[in-house]
Amino acid sequence: MSKSRPIYAPFKLDLAGKAHLIVTNQPEVPELEAALANIEIWTVQTIAPGVQAPIRDNTRAFRAVPELFTHLAHRLSRAATGLRLYAIGTESFIWDAHNIAMAAGLSATEIHLTQSGPLVRRVICTHCKTTIEDVPQNIVTCPGCGAALFVRDHFSRRLAGFMGVKVDAETPGQIPAAEVFVS
Amino acid sequence: MKMRIAKILTLSPSIAKFTLQPVSGALPVAAPGAHVIVEIPGPTRIWKNAYSLVSSPEDRGQYEIIVRRVEHSRGGSAWLHGHASAGDVLEVSAPQNLFPINRLAKKHLLLSAGIGLTPFLAYLHTLNAPFELHHLCKPEDEAAFRSLLPNAANITLHTSRNALDLNALLAAQKLGTHLYLCGPDNFMRVALATAQTLGWPDAKIHQESFGGATGGEAFTVHLQRSGLTLEVAPEMSLLETLEAAGLAAPCLCRGGACGECELPVLSGLPDHRDHVLTPERRAANASILTCVSRALSPELVLDF
Numbered sequence: 001m002s003k004s005r006p007i008y009a010p011f012k013l014d015l016a017g018k019a020h021l022i023v024t025n026q027p028e029v030p031e032l033e034a035a036l037a038n039i040e041i042w043t044v045q046t047i048a049p050g051v052q053a054p055i056r057d058n059t060r061a062f063r064a065v066p067e068l069f070t071h072l073a074h075r076l077s078r079a080a081t082g083l084r085l086y087a088i089g090t091e092s093f094i095w096d097a098h099n100i101a102m103a104a105g106l107s108a109t110e111i112h113l114t115q116s117g118p119l120v121r122r123v124i125c126t127h128c129k130t131t132i133e134d135v136p137q138n139i140v141t142c143p144g145c146g147a148a149l150f151v152r153d154h155f156s157r158r159l160a161g162f163m164g165v166k167v168d169a170e171t172p173g174q175i176p177a178a179e180v181f182v183s
Numbered sequence: 184m185k186m187r188i189a190k191i192l193t194l195s196p197s198i199a200k201f202t203l204q205p206v207s208g209a210l211p212v213a214a215p216g217a218h219v220i221v222e223i224p225g226p227t228r229i230w231k232n233a234y235s236l237v238s239s240p241e242d243r244g245q246y247e248i249i250v251r252r253v254e255h256s257r258g259g260s261a262w263l264h265g266h267a268s269a270g271d272v273l274e275v276s277a278p279q280n281l282f283p284i285n286r287l288a289k290k291h292l293l294l295s296a297g298i299g300l301t302p303f304l305a306y307l308h309t310l311n312a313p314f315e316l317h318h319l320c321k322p323e324d325e326a327a328f329r330s331l332l333p334n335a336a337n338i339t340l341h342t343s344r345n346a347l348d349l350n351a352l353l354a355a356q357k358l359g360t361h362l363y364l365c366g367p368d369n370f371m372r373v374a375l376a377t378a379q380t381l382g383w384p385d386a387k388i389h390q391e392s393f394g395g396a397t398g399g400e401a402f403t404v405h406l407q408r409s410g411l412t413l414e415v416a417p418e419m420s421l422l423e424t425l426e427a428a429g430l431a432a433p434c435l436c437r438g439g440a441c442g443e444c445e446l447p448v449l450s451g452l453p454d455h456r457d458h459v460l461t462p463e464r465r466a467a468n469a470s471i472l473t474c475v476s477r478a479l480s481p482e483l484v485l486d487f
Contacts, residue, residue, distance in 0.1 A: 018382035081356045082382025105289045105359020107386040 004154045005183070008094075011114040013039075017084030023072060023097050025065055025089035026117045042068055065093065069100055076104035088114045092122035092133065095160030119181045122161030123151050131161065139167060139178035148175045184210070186275045188267055189245065195327035197252045198298070199264060200237070202245050206272060209243045213278035215305040216391070219246065220276040220437060223259045228427070230259035233437050235365075235391075236278060237304040237331075246275070249331075251298040281441045282365070282391040288312055289359025292352075294374055296320065296366030302391060303365065304331060313337075317347055319370065349377050364390040371458070391440050392458055399454070402478040406430075406487045407449055415477070422473040425487075432473060432487070439475035446473055451483035 011030045013020060019038040022030065029041050045061040062068040076085075085106060087097035094113040101111050120134040130144025138151045142164065149164030156163065168174050190202040213219075213236050223230040234248035252264040267273075282302050284291065291314035293303045300318050307316075315337045320328050322342045332338050341347040353362070362383060364374050371392050378388055398418045405412045406425075415424045422444055425432040435443035439457035448471050455465045457472035464470070471483070 016379070016382060016384070076358060079358055080354060081358055081360055081387065082354070083358065084382070105357065107384055109384045109386045110358075 004156075006113070006155065006157070008113055008115045011086065011088055011112070011116075013086075014084045014112060017110070018082035019079070020084050020086065021075070021079075022086040022088065023068060024087070024116070025068075025093040028116075029059065030088060030114075042072070044068055065096075069096060072097065073100050073104065076101060076106065079104075084110055084112065086112045086114065088116050090117050090120055090134070091115055091155070092160045095157055099158070099160065119183060121151060121181060122159075123149060123164040124156070124159055124161050125149055125164050127166060132164070137178040137180045139175060140164060184275050184277065185272055186246070188269050188271045188273065190269060191267065194249070194330060195324055197264075198249060198324065198327045199252075200247060200249050201263065201267070202247050203273070203275060204245045210246060211277055212240060212243060213246070213305075214240055214280050215284055215309050216282035216302045217278035217280040217305070218282075218302075218436070219248070219278050221248070221259075222274040223262050224273075225259070225262055228423075230262070231423075231426075231437060232259040235282075235301040235305065237301050239308045240305065241308075246278075249298065249301050249304075279435060281436055282363070282389060284310065285361045285387075285389065286311060288361035288387075290314060290357065290361070291363065292356060292360050293317070293363045294319075294349075294366075295364075296370040297324070299364075299366030299370070299392070300328060300331070301365075303363070306363075307333070315339075317341060317352065319347060319366070349374060350381070353378050353381050353383065361387045361389065364388065365392065368392060368456075390458060391436075392438060397456070397475075399477045402480070403482040404478075405482060405484045407484055408487055420474060421471070421477065421483075425473060430487070434474055437474045439472055442472065444473045445470050447486040449484040449486050451478055452480040453477075453483065454479045 021040050023042045025044050029043060032039065039058055041059045043059060043061050044065055085101050087094040094115065098111055098113060120136050123132045123135045123140055125142040125144055127147055128142060128145035130142055132140055132143065135151060140149050140151065142149050147166045148168055150167035152163045152165060154163055185206040186203040187206055188201055189204045192200040194200060218233045218235045220231050220233050223232060234250060236246050237249055238245060238247035250260055250263045253260045284306055290312055291310055293314060293316040295303055296319040303316060317339050318328060319341045325340060325342050329340060362378055364371055371390060401417050402415050403412060404415055404421060409430060411428060413424050413428055415421050422432055422434055433444050435441045442459040448469055453468055453471040454477040456475040459472060
């Protein structure tokens, strides 16, 4: 595995925090080992197209990830020190959340990331800068410029994604068989 | 560096500002938070005390330090207050900075008590983000500290008449705030415990304490590798005892803040007085910070 790939710890509440906000793009909400008063869980769930799941207890469901992130930035801009943020989900989701949190002034020790869900990647085409979400395998055609891209095993924390470079630059048309991501 | 005392400004009966100029050449630039070790000649021995620079980091012609005469002083500050005069030449170390400003902070919250204000006086020259300074002092020192601070809404002096609500202050800070603490031990302990109870991460708490060695019971130290057995007198620190025996013991801040002087303990029970070792490492009693810590047992054996 490439050295640039982050290593994630299993989900665990950081009890040094006074308030806890969990954001996830996965359907399963984590089991909480501690019954604390100050825990909120933000999810992305729809019960039918365009219909938002009802809010229950300390869980708040958003219609989609962009809506969740907009509210996250707003919440963090008003939060007091003592908050811990937990992001659980696909690698691009948790690093997007991480980058929003860092911009809000959280430090790395106040952010806990857990990778969960399908091993899909965000790929950034190095030729036209198009971003391709949820790519499951290491060869993908760029919807922006049509290039067949090889997904390099190098993770950009800033972009929360992987670099895609033209796979047939040497011999146009010669595209190897794709392999499904196993990490 | 040889430096000459150019000016002594008495701010209160126990607080004085010293202006030091190099005997020759220009001084190194010292970022805000830096300190120097000043060698103070005493009648029986040399004292090495750390003082924060309060002068502007840009000023390469002189350093300014502020010295409080410590009650029951072991010698250093009493000599500077009682015997030093303009024209005296002292040996001063190059500046070291163990208390730098965190430039990623969105806001700086500076809390000091007593003479712990000094590093923040250097900060005031260059702070790049919004800040709030709260300084705690005794009523008799209020005028002296006020004379050192600009009159601004974000700078508050607290005496017994105007007590600081530490819990409310720390609970109200937004996520990008970094906390800086400098002052005597009991102030640091209370402020640190309050911040940690409110969930402040260690990464956002920066602290420096120059209480320095306070002395205590005499004890014996046996140095395994050097084959020496030394007596640490009540008014001497362990580090000073090693230095007096001609040993090149590691040290940097001489105030229990940096960890440079840590030595392995082979047997005996250290009396940990530093700000470096974690609770786990304190409990393990496997090492000691020689500049401030002493012994609870009559003898310590060190791997040195």
